Amino acid sequence: MSSMISINNVNKWYGDFQVLTDCSTSVSKGEVVVVCGPSGSGKSTLIKCVNALEPFQKGDIIVDGISVGDPKTNLPKLRSRVGMVFQHFELFPHLTIVENLAIAQTKVLGRSKEEAEAKGIKLLERVGLKAHAHKHPGQLSGGQQQRVAIARALAMDPICMLFDEPTSALDPEMINEVLDVMTELAKEGMTMMCVTHEMGFARRVADRVIFMDRGHIVEDCSKDDFFGTPRSERAQQFLSKILQH
Amino acid sequence: MNYNWDWNIFFKSTGIGNEIYLDWYITGLGWTLALALAAWLVALLLGGLLGVMRTLPNKWLSGIATCYVELFRNVPLLVQLFIWYFVVPDYLPESVQIWFKQDLNPAVSAYISVVVCLGLFTAARVCEQVRTGIQALPKGQSNAAQAVGFTVAQSYRYVLLPQAFRVVIPPLTSEFLNVFKNSSVASLIGLMEILAQAKQTAEFSANIFEAFTLATLIYFTLNMSIMKVMSIVEKRVRIPGLMVEGGK
Numbered sequence: 001m002s003s004m005i006s007i008n009n010v011n012k013w014y015g016d017f018q019v020l021t022d023c024s025t026s027v028s029k030g031e032v033v034v035v036c037g038p039s040g041s042g043k044s045t046l047i048k049c050v051n052a053l054e055p056f057q058k059g060d061i062i063v064d065g066i067s068v069g070d071p072k073t074n075l076p077k078l079r080s081r082v083g084m085v086f087q088h089f090e091l092f093p094h095l096t097i098v099e100n101l102a103i104a105q106t107k108v109l110g111r112s113k114e115e116a117e118a119k120g121i122k123l124l125e126r127v128g129l130k131a132h133a134h135k136h137p138g139q140l141s142g143g144q145q146q147r148v149a150i151a152r153a154l155a156m157d158p159i160c161m162l163f164d165e166p167t168s169a170l171d172p173e174m175i176n177e178v179l180d181v182m183t184e185l186a187k188e189g190m191t192m193m194c195v196t197h198e199m200g201f202a203r204r205v206a207d208r209v210i211f212m213d214r215g216h217i218v219e220d221c222s223k224d225d226f227f228g229t230p231r232s233e234r235a236q237q238f239l240s241k242i243l244q245h
Numbered sequence: 246m247n248y249n250w251d252w253n254i255f256f257k258s259t260g261i262g263n264e265i266y267l268d269w270y271i272t273g274l275g276w277t278l279a280l281a282l283a284a285w286l287v288a289l290l291l292g293g294l295l296g297v298m299r300t301l302p303n304k305w306l307s308g309i310a311t312c313y314v315e316l317f318r319n320v321p322l323l324v325q326l327f328i329w330y331f332v333v334p335d336y337l338p339e340s341v342q343i344w345f346k347q348d349l350n351p352a353v354s355a356y357i358s359v360v361v362c363l364g365l366f367t368a369a370r371v372c373e374q375v376r377t378g379i380q381a382l383p384k385g386q387s388n389a390a391q392a393v394g395f396t397v398a399q400s401y402r403y404v405l406l407p408q409a410f411r412v413v414i415p416p417l418t419s420e421f422l423n424v425f426k427n428s429s430v431a432s433l434i435g436l437m438e439i440l441a442q443a444k445q446t447a448e449f450s451a452n453i454f455e456a457f458t459l460a461t462l463i464y465f466t467l468n469m470s471i472m473k474v475m476s477i478v479e480k481r482v483r484i485p486g487l488m489v490e491g492g493k
Contacts, residue, residue, distance in 0.1 A: 032274065048388075051392060053392060075391075076394045076399075077394065079393070079394045080393065080394025081394075083312035084389075084392040086388065086389060088383070089387060090383070091486050092386070092389070093486075093487050094408050094411070103403055104393035104394055104395065107395065109394075136485040137484070137487060138486025138487040140486075151393075152393070153393075156394065228383045236380040
Protein backbone atom coordinates (compact mmCIF):
# COMPACT_ATOMS: atom_id res chain seq x y z
CA MET A 1 0.00 0.00 0.00
CA SER A 2 1.20 3.50 -0.74
CA SER A 3 2.07 5.71 2.18
CA MET A 4 -0.20 8.66 2.92
CA ILE A 5 1.65 10.06 5.91
CA SER A 6 5.29 9.29 6.45
CA ILE A 7 7.07 10.58 9.54
CA ASN A 8 10.85 10.29 9.45
CA ASN A 9 13.11 10.92 12.45
CA VAL A 10 11.12 13.88 13.70
CA ASN A 11 12.63 15.79 16.62
CA LYS A 12 11.05 18.73 18.35
CA TRP A 13 12.17 20.92 21.21
CA TYR A 14 10.42 23.53 23.32
CA GLY A 15 13.48 25.53 24.28
CA ASP A 16 15.82 23.00 25.89
CA PHE A 17 13.09 20.47 26.49
CA GLN A 18 12.84 17.75 23.88
CA VAL A 19 9.20 16.76 23.31
CA LEU A 20 9.75 14.44 20.35
CA THR A 21 12.79 12.24 19.84
CA ASP A 22 13.49 10.45 16.56
CA CYS A 23 9.86 9.65 15.83
CA SER A 24 9.38 7.57 12.70
CA THR A 25 6.27 5.85 11.45
CA SER A 26 3.92 5.90 8.53
CA VAL A 27 0.25 5.63 7.77
CA SER A 28 -0.74 3.91 4.54
CA LYS A 29 -3.67 4.85 2.40
CA GLY A 30 -6.88 3.55 3.97
CA GLU A 31 -5.17 2.60 7.19
CA VAL A 32 -6.44 3.50 10.67
CA VAL A 33 -3.66 4.13 13.15
CA VAL A 34 -4.33 4.80 16.81
CA VAL A 35 -1.72 6.73 18.79
CA CYS A 36 -1.87 6.21 22.53
CA GLY A 37 0.29 6.77 25.56
CA PRO A 38 0.35 8.56 28.90
CA SER A 39 -0.24 12.32 29.08
CA GLY A 40 2.78 14.35 28.17
CA SER A 41 4.15 11.60 25.95
CA GLY A 42 4.05 13.85 22.90
CA LYS A 43 1.22 12.18 20.99
CA SER A 44 -0.81 15.37 20.47
CA THR A 45 2.33 17.25 19.52
CA LEU A 46 3.22 14.58 16.96
CA ILE A 47 -0.20 14.66 15.30
CA LYS A 48 -0.09 18.46 15.17
CA CYS A 49 3.26 18.25 13.41
CA VAL A 50 1.58 16.29 10.61
CA ASN A 51 -0.33 19.38 9.39
CA ALA A 52 2.33 21.80 10.66
CA LEU A 53 0.23 23.36 13.40
CA GLU A 54 3.33 22.65 15.45
CA PRO A 55 6.70 23.24 13.82
CA PHE A 56 9.48 20.66 14.29
CA GLN A 57 13.20 21.27 14.12
CA LYS A 58 14.59 18.03 12.72
CA GLY A 59 13.44 15.23 10.45
CA ASP A 60 10.65 15.40 7.91
CA ILE A 61 7.03 14.53 7.40
CA ILE A 62 5.65 13.73 3.98
CA VAL A 63 1.89 13.92 3.44
CA ASP A 64 0.69 12.59 0.08
CA GLY A 65 4.13 13.26 -1.39
CA ILE A 66 4.43 16.80 -0.04
CA SER A 67 7.03 17.71 2.57
CA VAL A 68 5.42 19.48 5.52
CA GLY A 69 8.66 20.95 6.86
CA ASP A 70 9.77 22.42 3.53
CA PRO A 71 9.54 26.24 3.76
CA LYS A 72 8.40 26.33 0.14
CA THR A 73 5.33 24.17 0.84
CA ASN A 74 2.01 25.96 0.58
CA LEU A 75 0.81 25.01 4.06
CA PRO A 76 -2.75 26.40 3.84
CA LYS A 77 -3.29 24.36 0.70
CA LEU A 78 -1.87 21.22 2.29
CA ARG A 79 -3.90 21.70 5.47
CA SER A 80 -7.10 22.16 3.46
CA ARG A 81 -6.64 18.58 2.23
CA VAL A 82 -5.97 17.14 5.70
CA GLY A 83 -9.00 17.04 7.99
CA MET A 84 -8.41 17.71 11.66
CA VAL A 85 -10.64 17.19 14.69
CA PHE A 86 -9.66 18.75 18.02
CA GLN A 87 -10.16 17.79 21.63
CA HIS A 88 -12.21 20.94 22.30
CA PHE A 89 -14.13 20.83 18.98
CA GLU A 90 -13.09 24.39 18.04
CA LEU A 91 -16.14 25.11 15.96
CA PHE A 92 -16.39 28.78 15.06
CA PRO A 93 -18.87 30.01 17.70
CA HIS A 94 -20.02 33.11 15.82
CA LEU A 95 -21.20 31.12 12.81
CA THR A 96 -24.18 28.81 12.50
CA ILE A 97 -23.55 25.09 12.11
CA VAL A 98 -24.08 25.13 8.36
CA GLU A 99 -21.88 28.23 8.02
CA ASN A 100 -19.18 26.41 9.97
CA LEU A 101 -19.31 23.68 7.35
CA ALA A 102 -19.50 26.01 4.37
CA ILE A 103 -17.03 28.80 5.10
CA ALA A 104 -13.77 27.02 4.28
CA GLN A 105 -15.37 25.36 1.25
CA THR A 106 -16.20 28.77 -0.19
CA LYS A 107 -13.15 30.75 0.95
CA VAL A 108 -10.49 28.08 0.48
CA LEU A 109 -11.82 25.74 -2.20
CA GLY A 110 -13.74 28.42 -4.09
CA ARG A 111 -17.03 26.52 -4.15
CA SER A 112 -20.24 28.53 -4.50
CA LYS A 113 -22.23 29.25 -1.36
CA GLU A 114 -25.13 27.08 -2.55
CA GLU A 115 -22.88 24.15 -3.38
CA ALA A 116 -21.02 24.46 -0.06
CA GLU A 117 -24.19 24.64 2.00
CA ALA A 118 -25.77 21.74 0.14
CA LYS A 119 -22.70 19.65 0.86
CA GLY A 120 -22.75 20.83 4.46
CA ILE A 121 -26.37 19.80 4.93
CA LYS A 122 -25.68 16.41 3.37
CA LEU A 123 -22.83 15.81 5.83
CA LEU A 124 -24.95 16.99 8.74
CA GLU A 125 -27.56 14.47 7.71
CA ARG A 126 -24.89 11.82 7.74
CA VAL A 127 -23.83 12.65 11.33
CA GLY A 128 -27.50 12.92 12.34
CA LEU A 129 -27.60 16.66 12.98
CA LYS A 130 -29.46 18.11 10.01
CA ALA A 131 -32.11 19.56 12.32
CA HIS A 132 -29.49 21.73 14.01
CA ALA A 133 -28.12 23.30 10.83
CA HIS A 134 -29.16 26.82 11.73
CA LYS A 135 -28.22 26.79 15.38
CA HIS A 136 -24.94 28.10 16.75
CA PRO A 137 -22.29 25.75 18.21
CA GLY A 138 -22.92 27.03 21.76
CA GLN A 139 -26.46 25.66 21.55
CA LEU A 140 -25.31 22.08 20.95
CA SER A 141 -24.03 19.45 23.37
CA GLY A 142 -20.37 18.47 23.34
CA GLY A 143 -21.01 15.24 21.45
CA GLN A 144 -23.08 17.06 18.85
CA GLN A 145 -20.40 19.72 18.46
CA GLN A 146 -17.74 17.09 17.90
CA ARG A 147 -19.87 15.38 15.24
CA VAL A 148 -20.24 18.76 13.54
CA ALA A 149 -16.48 19.21 13.76
CA ILE A 150 -15.98 15.89 11.98
CA ALA A 151 -18.49 16.93 9.34
CA ARG A 152 -16.66 20.26 8.93
CA ALA A 153 -13.44 18.41 8.24
CA LEU A 154 -15.17 16.03 5.80
CA ALA A 155 -16.71 18.94 3.91
CA MET A 156 -13.25 19.70 2.53
CA ASP A 157 -13.02 16.20 0.96
CA PRO A 158 -9.86 15.40 2.90
CA ILE A 159 -7.34 12.83 1.76
CA CYS A 160 -6.82 11.78 5.38
CA MET A 161 -8.08 12.71 8.83
CA LEU A 162 -6.25 13.57 12.04
CA PHE A 163 -8.06 13.18 15.37
CA ASP A 164 -6.51 14.77 18.45
CA GLU A 165 -8.19 13.18 21.48
CA PRO A 166 -11.66 13.67 19.99
CA THR A 167 -13.53 12.21 22.96
CA SER A 168 -11.42 13.41 25.90
CA ALA A 169 -13.51 16.51 26.57
CA LEU A 170 -16.85 14.70 26.34
CA ASP A 171 -19.24 13.49 28.98
CA PRO A 172 -19.17 9.67 29.07
CA GLU A 173 -22.61 9.22 27.53
CA MET A 174 -21.60 11.27 24.50
CA ILE A 175 -18.42 9.42 23.68
CA ASN A 176 -20.13 6.65 21.73
CA GLU A 177 -22.00 8.90 19.34
CA VAL A 178 -18.66 10.36 18.26
CA LEU A 179 -16.88 7.00 18.12
CA ASP A 180 -19.74 5.62 15.99
CA VAL A 181 -19.16 8.34 13.40
CA MET A 182 -15.44 7.64 13.44
CA THR A 183 -15.97 3.89 13.12
CA GLU A 184 -18.21 4.39 10.13
CA LEU A 185 -15.62 6.65 8.56
CA ALA A 186 -12.93 4.03 9.07
CA LYS A 187 -15.10 1.36 7.48
CA GLU A 188 -15.52 3.55 4.40
CA GLY A 189 -11.78 3.43 3.95
CA MET A 190 -10.75 6.85 5.25
CA THR A 191 -7.09 7.13 6.17
CA MET A 192 -7.07 8.06 9.85
CA MET A 193 -4.54 8.90 12.51
CA CYS A 194 -6.21 9.10 15.92
CA VAL A 195 -4.74 10.13 19.22
CA THR A 196 -7.11 8.55 21.71
CA HIS A 197 -7.41 6.68 24.98
CA GLU A 198 -10.41 4.73 23.75
CA MET A 199 -8.90 1.26 23.70
CA GLY A 200 -12.26 -0.28 22.76
CA PHE A 201 -12.23 1.83 19.61
CA ALA A 202 -8.63 0.90 18.91
CA ARG A 203 -9.43 -2.80 19.32
CA ARG A 204 -12.47 -2.60 17.02
CA VAL A 205 -11.26 -0.24 14.35
CA ALA A 206 -7.51 0.26 14.29
CA ASP A 207 -5.17 -1.50 11.90
CA ARG A 208 -2.13 -0.45 13.85
CA VAL A 209 -1.38 0.98 17.28
CA ILE A 210 1.46 3.33 18.11
CA PHE A 211 2.41 3.67 21.76
CA MET A 212 4.38 6.73 22.81
CA ASP A 213 6.20 7.55 26.01
CA ARG A 214 8.30 10.63 26.80
CA GLY A 215 8.56 11.74 23.22
CA HIS A 216 9.59 8.34 21.84
CA ILE A 217 7.59 5.92 19.76
CA VAL A 218 7.94 2.84 21.95
CA GLU A 219 5.64 0.45 20.11
CA ASP A 220 4.48 0.52 16.53
CA CYS A 221 2.72 -2.70 15.69
CA SER A 222 -0.47 -4.31 14.48
CA LYS A 223 -3.51 -4.09 16.71
CA ASP A 224 -3.39 -7.80 17.50
CA ASP A 225 0.24 -7.65 18.51
CA PHE A 226 -0.36 -4.62 20.67
CA PHE A 227 -3.28 -6.03 22.61
CA GLY A 228 -1.88 -9.56 22.56
CA THR A 229 1.75 -9.27 23.43
CA PRO A 230 3.08 -5.75 23.72
CA ARG A 231 6.85 -5.98 23.66
CA SER A 232 7.77 -3.11 25.89
CA GLU A 233 7.31 -3.11 29.62
CA ARG A 234 6.07 0.47 29.51
CA ALA A 235 3.22 -0.43 27.14
CA GLN A 236 2.30 -3.44 29.27
CA GLN A 237 2.08 -1.22 32.33
CA PHE A 238 -0.01 1.33 30.45
CA LEU A 239 -2.40 -1.30 29.16
CA SER A 240 -2.78 -2.99 32.51
CA LYS A 241 -3.72 0.35 34.06
CA ILE A 242 -6.29 1.41 31.51
CA LEU A 243 -7.79 -1.97 30.72
CA GLN A 244 -8.46 -3.19 34.23
CA HIS A 245 -11.91 -1.55 34.49
CA MET B 246 -24.04 82.51 47.87
CA ASN B 247 -26.05 85.13 46.09
CA TYR B 248 -26.38 84.14 42.51
CA ASN B 249 -29.34 84.84 40.32
CA TRP B 250 -29.86 81.77 38.17
CA ASP B 251 -31.29 82.77 34.84
CA TRP B 252 -32.04 79.85 32.56
CA ASN B 253 -33.59 82.13 30.00
CA ILE B 254 -30.15 83.36 29.14
CA PHE B 255 -29.87 80.80 26.35
CA PHE B 256 -32.77 82.38 24.50
CA LYS B 257 -31.43 85.90 24.79
CA SER B 258 -29.63 87.67 21.99
CA THR B 259 -25.87 87.46 21.99
CA GLY B 260 -25.68 90.89 20.45
CA ILE B 261 -24.07 89.45 17.35
CA GLY B 262 -26.48 89.38 14.44
CA ASN B 263 -29.73 87.61 15.28
CA GLU B 264 -28.01 84.85 17.22
CA ILE B 265 -29.19 83.71 20.62
CA TYR B 266 -26.80 81.88 22.94
CA LEU B 267 -28.46 78.54 22.22
CA ASP B 268 -27.37 78.88 18.59
CA TRP B 269 -23.77 78.93 19.77
CA TYR B 270 -24.26 75.67 21.58
CA ILE B 271 -25.84 74.08 18.53
CA THR B 272 -22.88 75.14 16.41
CA GLY B 273 -20.60 73.82 19.17
CA LEU B 274 -22.40 70.48 19.23
CA GLY B 275 -21.95 70.27 15.46
CA TRP B 276 -18.17 70.74 15.78
CA THR B 277 -17.92 68.28 18.67
CA LEU B 278 -19.78 65.64 16.69
CA ALA B 279 -17.73 66.28 13.55
CA LEU B 280 -14.50 66.05 15.55
CA ALA B 281 -15.34 62.99 17.55
CA LEU B 282 -16.82 60.96 14.70
CA ALA B 283 -13.93 61.64 12.32
CA ALA B 284 -11.34 60.99 15.02
CA TRP B 285 -13.13 57.77 16.01
CA LEU B 286 -13.10 56.55 12.44
CA VAL B 287 -9.32 57.12 12.28
CA ALA B 288 -8.83 55.50 15.69
CA LEU B 289 -10.92 52.45 14.88
CA LEU B 290 -9.26 51.70 11.53
CA LEU B 291 -5.70 52.42 12.62
CA GLY B 292 -6.16 50.96 16.10
CA GLY B 293 -7.72 47.79 14.65
CA LEU B 294 -4.79 47.38 12.27
CA LEU B 295 -2.22 48.01 15.02
CA GLY B 296 -4.01 45.65 17.38
CA VAL B 297 -3.83 42.86 14.80
CA MET B 298 -0.15 43.68 14.16
CA ARG B 299 0.68 43.28 17.82
CA THR B 300 -0.67 39.71 17.79
CA LEU B 301 1.25 38.60 14.66
CA PRO B 302 4.26 36.31 14.98
CA ASN B 303 6.34 38.69 12.81
CA LYS B 304 8.63 40.54 15.25
CA TRP B 305 8.98 43.63 13.05
CA LEU B 306 5.27 44.20 12.62
CA SER B 307 4.44 43.64 16.28
CA GLY B 308 7.46 45.75 17.29
CA ILE B 309 6.33 48.69 15.20
CA ALA B 310 2.85 48.52 16.72
CA THR B 311 4.28 48.28 20.25
CA CYS B 312 6.46 51.38 19.71
CA TYR B 313 3.47 53.26 18.37
CA VAL B 314 1.38 52.42 21.41
CA GLU B 315 4.10 53.37 23.88
CA LEU B 316 4.76 56.67 22.13
CA PHE B 317 1.18 57.85 21.82
CA ARG B 318 -0.01 56.56 25.15
CA ASN B 319 2.73 58.12 27.24
CA VAL B 320 2.59 61.71 26.00
CA PRO B 321 -0.22 63.93 27.32
CA LEU B 322 -2.99 64.57 24.83
CA LEU B 323 -2.64 68.34 25.11
CA VAL B 324 1.08 68.20 24.34
CA GLN B 325 0.30 66.05 21.31
CA LEU B 326 -2.29 68.57 20.14
CA PHE B 327 0.13 71.48 20.38
CA ILE B 328 2.71 69.49 18.46
CA TRP B 329 0.24 68.66 15.67
CA TYR B 330 -1.09 72.22 15.51
CA PHE B 331 1.98 74.38 16.11
CA VAL B 332 5.01 72.25 15.24
CA VAL B 333 4.17 69.68 12.57
CA PRO B 334 2.80 72.17 9.99
CA ASP B 335 6.18 73.94 9.91
CA TYR B 336 7.82 70.75 8.69
CA LEU B 337 5.40 70.15 5.84
CA PRO B 338 6.43 70.88 2.23
CA GLU B 339 6.11 74.59 1.49
CA SER B 340 3.06 74.33 -0.76
CA VAL B 341 1.18 72.28 1.80
CA GLN B 342 2.25 74.70 4.50
CA ILE B 343 0.83 77.70 2.64
CA TRP B 344 -2.38 75.81 1.97
CA PHE B 345 -2.72 74.76 5.62
CA LYS B 346 -1.83 78.11 7.19
CA GLN B 347 -3.22 80.62 4.68
CA ASP B 348 -5.69 79.13 2.22
CA LEU B 349 -7.67 77.05 4.67
CA ASN B 350 -10.27 78.55 6.94
CA PRO B 351 -8.54 78.68 10.37
CA ALA B 352 -11.36 76.63 11.85
CA VAL B 353 -10.77 73.92 9.25
CA SER B 354 -7.02 73.75 9.85
CA ALA B 355 -7.67 73.54 13.59
CA TYR B 356 -10.25 70.83 12.88
CA ILE B 357 -7.78 68.78 10.83
CA SER B 358 -5.15 69.07 13.59
CA VAL B 359 -7.54 67.87 16.27
CA VAL B 360 -8.88 64.98 14.20
CA VAL B 361 -5.34 63.78 13.45
CA CYS B 362 -4.24 64.24 17.06
CA LEU B 363 -7.25 62.63 18.67
CA GLY B 364 -7.47 59.88 16.06
CA LEU B 365 -3.83 58.84 16.46
CA PHE B 366 -3.95 59.13 20.26
CA THR B 367 -7.09 57.03 20.54
CA ALA B 368 -5.75 54.50 18.02
CA ALA B 369 -3.08 53.53 20.56
CA ARG B 370 -5.79 52.79 23.08
CA VAL B 371 -8.02 50.96 20.60
CA CYS B 372 -4.98 48.90 19.58
CA GLU B 373 -4.58 47.62 23.12
CA GLN B 374 -8.26 46.70 23.39
CA VAL B 375 -8.22 44.84 20.09
CA ARG B 376 -4.99 43.05 21.00
CA THR B 377 -6.39 41.80 24.30
CA GLY B 378 -9.61 40.82 22.54
CA ILE B 379 -7.71 38.64 20.09
CA GLN B 380 -5.43 37.19 22.76
CA ALA B 381 -8.42 36.33 24.94
CA LEU B 382 -9.69 33.86 22.31
CA PRO B 383 -8.82 30.19 22.87
CA LYS B 384 -5.61 29.20 21.06
CA GLY B 385 -7.51 26.35 19.46
CA GLN B 386 -9.52 28.78 17.36
CA SER B 387 -6.54 29.92 15.38
CA ASN B 388 -5.38 26.30 15.10
CA ALA B 389 -8.79 25.27 13.80
CA ALA B 390 -8.84 28.17 11.34
CA GLN B 391 -5.46 27.13 9.97
CA ALA B 392 -6.40 23.47 9.95
CA VAL B 393 -9.28 24.07 7.50
CA GLY B 394 -6.79 25.75 5.17
CA PHE B 395 -7.18 29.44 5.96
CA THR B 396 -4.16 31.66 5.46
CA VAL B 397 -3.18 33.88 8.38
CA ALA B 398 -5.11 36.79 6.83
CA GLN B 399 -8.20 34.62 6.32
CA SER B 400 -7.98 33.31 9.90
CA TYR B 401 -8.17 36.87 11.17
CA ARG B 402 -10.84 37.94 8.72
CA TYR B 403 -13.25 35.04 9.17
CA VAL B 404 -12.50 33.57 12.58
CA LEU B 405 -10.52 35.71 15.01
CA LEU B 406 -11.67 39.28 14.38
CA PRO B 407 -15.43 38.64 14.28
CA GLN B 408 -15.10 37.08 17.74
CA ALA B 409 -12.58 39.57 19.11
CA PHE B 410 -14.67 42.60 18.11
CA ARG B 411 -17.63 41.21 20.00
CA VAL B 412 -15.49 40.77 23.09
CA VAL B 413 -14.15 44.32 22.96
CA ILE B 414 -17.39 46.20 22.34
CA PRO B 415 -17.71 47.31 25.99
CA PRO B 416 -14.13 48.64 26.32
CA LEU B 417 -14.35 50.18 22.85
CA THR B 418 -17.55 51.96 23.89
CA SER B 419 -15.70 53.57 26.72
CA GLU B 420 -12.97 54.69 24.30
CA PHE B 421 -15.66 56.12 22.06
CA LEU B 422 -16.97 58.14 25.01
CA ASN B 423 -13.42 59.29 25.74
CA VAL B 424 -13.14 60.63 22.20
CA PHE B 425 -16.14 62.90 22.81
CA LYS B 426 -14.78 64.07 26.13
CA ASN B 427 -11.25 64.55 24.82
CA SER B 428 -12.51 66.52 21.84
CA SER B 429 -12.86 69.44 24.27
CA VAL B 430 -9.10 70.04 23.95
CA ALA B 431 -9.97 71.63 20.61
CA SER B 432 -11.16 74.70 22.52
CA LEU B 433 -7.52 75.45 23.35
CA ILE B 434 -6.62 76.04 19.72
CA GLY B 435 -9.69 78.13 19.10
CA LEU B 436 -12.07 75.62 17.56
CA MET B 437 -15.57 76.59 18.66
CA GLU B 438 -16.86 73.25 19.88
CA ILE B 439 -19.10 72.89 22.94
CA LEU B 440 -16.58 73.83 25.62
CA ALA B 441 -15.34 76.88 23.67
CA GLN B 442 -18.93 78.00 23.13
CA ALA B 443 -19.64 77.64 26.86
CA LYS B 444 -16.57 79.70 27.74
CA GLN B 445 -17.62 82.36 25.26
CA THR B 446 -21.16 82.36 26.58
CA ALA B 447 -19.87 82.75 30.13
CA GLU B 448 -17.70 85.69 29.10
CA PHE B 449 -20.37 87.45 27.07
CA SER B 450 -23.32 86.97 29.40
CA ALA B 451 -21.60 86.66 32.78
CA ASN B 452 -23.97 83.74 33.44
CA ILE B 453 -21.05 81.44 34.08
CA PHE B 454 -22.94 78.75 36.02
CA GLU B 455 -25.69 78.32 33.44
CA ALA B 456 -23.15 78.34 30.63
CA PHE B 457 -21.14 75.44 31.99
CA THR B 458 -24.18 73.57 33.32
CA LEU B 459 -25.60 73.40 29.81
CA ALA B 460 -22.25 72.22 28.42
CA THR B 461 -22.15 69.53 31.10
CA LEU B 462 -25.68 68.42 30.26
CA ILE B 463 -24.91 68.21 26.57
CA TYR B 464 -21.82 66.05 27.11
CA PHE B 465 -23.69 63.88 29.60
CA THR B 466 -26.71 63.33 27.37
CA LEU B 467 -24.53 62.65 24.36
CA ASN B 468 -22.47 60.03 26.15
CA MET B 469 -25.43 58.38 27.84
CA SER B 470 -27.11 58.00 24.43
CA ILE B 471 -23.98 56.45 22.95
CA MET B 472 -23.78 54.01 25.82
CA LYS B 473 -27.40 53.01 25.23
CA VAL B 474 -26.89 52.57 21.52
CA MET B 475 -23.74 50.52 22.05
CA SER B 476 -25.43 48.25 24.56
CA ILE B 477 -28.14 47.60 21.96
CA VAL B 478 -25.44 46.84 19.39
CA GLU B 479 -23.77 44.51 21.87
CA LYS B 480 -27.01 42.59 22.40
CA ARG B 481 -27.66 42.44 18.67
CA VAL B 482 -24.33 40.85 17.81
CA ARG B 483 -24.25 38.55 20.81
CA ILE B 484 -23.50 34.97 19.78
CA PRO B 485 -26.41 32.63 20.53
CA GLY B 486 -25.52 29.97 23.05
CA LEU B 487 -22.43 31.90 24.11
CA MET B 488 -21.93 34.69 26.63
CA VAL B 489 -25.68 34.76 27.39
CA GLU B 490 -25.51 31.84 29.75
CA GLY B 491 -22.08 32.91 30.82
CA GLY B 492 -20.49 30.74 28.15
CA LYS B 493 -18.68 27.51 28.73
